[in-house]
Amino acid sequence: MNTVPVNGINLAYAHHGEGEPVVLIHGFPLDHSIWEEVVGYLQDNCQLIVPDLRGFGHSSSPASSYSLEDMASDIAGLLDHLGLEKARLVGHSMGGYIALAFARLYPNRVAGLVLVASQPQGDSPEQKKGRYETAGRVAEEGVNVVLEQMLAKLSADKGIQASISKIITSQDPLGVAGALRAMAERSDSSPVLSGARFPILILHGDNDQLIPIQRAHSMKELSNKADLIVLEGVGHMPMMEVPGDLAKELERFIFPEAE
Ligand code: MLT
Numbered sequence: 037m038n039t040v041p042v043n044g045i046n047l048a049y050a051h052h053g054e055g056e057p058v059v060l061i062h063g064f065p066l067d068h069s070i071w072e073e074v075v076g077y078l079q080d081n082c083q084l085i086v087p088d089l090r091g092f093g094h095s096s097s098p099a100s101s102y103s104l105e106d107m108a109s110d111i112a113g114l115l116d117h118l119g120l121e122k123a124r125l126v127g128h129s130m131g132g133y134i135a136l137a138f139a140r141l142y143p144n145r146v147a148g149l150v151l152v153a154s155q156p157q158g159d160s161p162e163q164k165k166g167r168y169e170t171a172g173r174v175a176e177e178g179v180n181v182v183l184e185q186m187l188a189k190l191s192a193d194k195g196i197q198a199s200i201s202k203i204i205t206s207q208d209p210l211g212v213a214g215a216l217r218a219m220a221e222r223s224d225s226s227p228v229l230s231g232a233r234f235p236i237l238i239l240h241g242d243n244d245q246l247i248p249i250q251r252a253h254s255m256k257e258l259s260n261k262a263d264l265i266v267l268e269g270v271g272h273m274p275m276m277e278v279p280g281d282l283a284k285e286l287e288r289f290i291f292p293e294a295e
Contacts, residue, residue: 047110048068053083057083058123060075082290105140127150143228153240163220168216170216174213241274
């Protein structure tokens with residue numbers, strides 16, 4: 037992993053390959069390692085930038101509160117550091133919320149947007165309240181609180197659950213609580229999709245227990261730039277459940293002219 041100071045934190049990132057830049061943004065409460073198999077498929081064909089978001093993996097956790105826009109601005113700082121004006125952004129779940137925040141802040145820096153198991157809407161008042169309660173419990177009791185709440189819903193595959201469990205238990209409670217509060221305060225990103233001038237790909241498993249497939253269908257309706265690919269029998273973790281299929285779809289999106 038490399039590290040770069042941005043916005044007062046140290047942001048860790050992996051960097052593979054050359055050519056078209058693609059940023060792979062992990063979801064909650066995970067880190068860059070969820071993309072490992074997808075990286076294996078794509079690294080010979082494009083340039084992959086795979087950060088640990090602030091508060092996760094090897095990146096530092098700020099003590100004060102922050103927003104998804106701050107997390108998006110960390111990615112802009114990382115692109116600046118790498119001398120890249122534009123990139124395709126691939127966001128998984130919370131990573132998709134951050135990619136949408138990035139597109140709101142820096143629309144001209146987005147060459148394309150892929151939303152994997154994600155959604156544009158903000159939280160309902162009850163969800164928001166639940167996030168704050170969970171953040172308080174994580175700060176006091178540790179990350180097992182989110183592990184218990186989420187693990188079975190992330191994937192039905194026991195082997196994948198075991199890998200995810202290792203990733204979640206290695207996260208810093210401060211970062212996990214910080215991201216929960218940031219997600220609670222996120223705004224509706226639907227206008228980003230309806231006003232987008234860049235291509236959008238929505239990849240969603242029809243067995244996603246955290247963000248139901250219906251949300252992906254409604255999201256597609258928001259933009260005439262969006263294509264939707266439904267991954268059959270797949271849950272919330274397509275990059276671990278069907279990495280080869282996901283990589284193939286990403287490759288088609290990155291190199292449409294090769295079709
Ligand atoms: C994620 O997978 O990133 C989160 O479950 C998203 C969320 O909690 O809204």
